Amino acid sequence: MNLRSTSSRLVGERAAQPPSAVYAGHTCAARTAQQLGFDSIIQRVLRIGKLQFDFPVIQAALSGYSDAPMRVIARRHGAPLCLHEVVLDKLVLNPGKLRPRILALDPEDHPVGGQIMGADAEQFARAALAMVDAGFDLIDINFGCPVKKVLGRRRGGFLLSEPGAAIKIIKCVRDAVPPDVPVTLKMRSGMDASPASERNFFHILDAAFDAALDAVTVHPRTVKQRYVGPSDWEFLTRVKRRAGDKIILGSGDLYTAGDIRRMFEQTGVDGATAARGCIGNPWIFHETRALLDDGRTLDPPSVVSQGRVIREHFSLSAMAYGEKHAARVMRKFGIKYAELHPDYLAVRDAFVAVRGAADWFMVLDKWYDPQRVWSPGRRKTGPDHLVAAGAEP
DSSP states (O other), X not given: OOGGGXXXXXXXXXXXXXXXXXXXXXXXOOSOHHHHOTGGGOOSOEEETTEEXXXXXXXXXXXXXXXXXXXXHHHHXXXXXXXXXXXXXXXXXXXXXXXXXHHOOOTTOOSEEXXXXXXXXXXXXXXXXXXXXXTOSEEXXXXXXXXXXXXXXXXXXGGGGOHHHHHHHHHHHHHHSOTTSOEEEEEESOSSSSHHHXXXXXXXXXXXXXXXXXXXXXXXXXXXXTTOSOOOHHHHHHHHHHHTTSOEEEXXXXXXXXXXXXXXXXHOOSEEEEOGGGTTOTHHHHHHHHHHHHOOXXXXXXXXXXXXXXXXXXXXXXXXXXXXXHHHHHHHHHHHXXXXXXTHHHHHHHHHTOOSHHHHHHHXXXXXXXXXXXXXXXXXXXXXXXXSTTOOO
């Protein structure tokens, strides 16, 4: 199979132009926290293939959430790279109303990664190439989704139990995607906590880097854990030690800037992916940048600042979906934004009751009134109600 030939024009165009999001810098240190001491391993620069970023925290792919409006809001708060929510390879390839929606990208929405899930290696590779042709700057392979329906169809986290099938997908995707486009992998720590599952994990990890993947994101919970219990940052430390100078991004239990700094300090990972911690909380990016740059701990956003960003988010959603549909799409975001409001429960209930755009503006006018004197905003410190796909126990 040689899908790459179908993108020769695209490769030429990419080679002739500088990447849209390249920043000066160096690759992150490979040594672990135990070898270097905590402070020295927190790098300010992240390199994934030919993409270099001056800040090592990116927005993760979030099923049902990381649409274009959310990604743009995250970028405006400092996220250097955002990932599209995971999509099935067949939806990328099959004609229908979902395909153009998946492949449409806003000019402001770069660099952007496309995360794909599937079971057939050649179909997976064709979908990856289609996303590159549509303008995605990076391809991310999903071997981490823990949803029962996904596992039953031999996708996502299931592939951690089938190293042969997983490695075939990795190789096919890397062969299909033009060499200047980064390919990355998202993994959990295994199907379960057994020694055999851990061996499978490291076999796939080694094969991914042997196949020239540019980075691997590790969520250190097993597939069977889903989102229950703490993530195992000691496992991340072992992964980074094994990977050496290869790029490892950490995920799991990152809700504050302090959490992210502690992950860098404790594990030595090269970068971090903000997932549930950035839903309704795009401020986590600039708060983390301030903490990493000069140790500043910023105050939580004020109610007025929150209201301004929520209105901005709603406006982007209305442009993307139309005002009527945006009111429905944004309700789940409003519930998460409410966690930062000093009157959290009342505001959450107000967003739950929203049925249309008029209701949205009534909630914003009442609960985010810039003329009122509000108590300080709250800081998000945990998942509250679990919202990611597969998050329920």
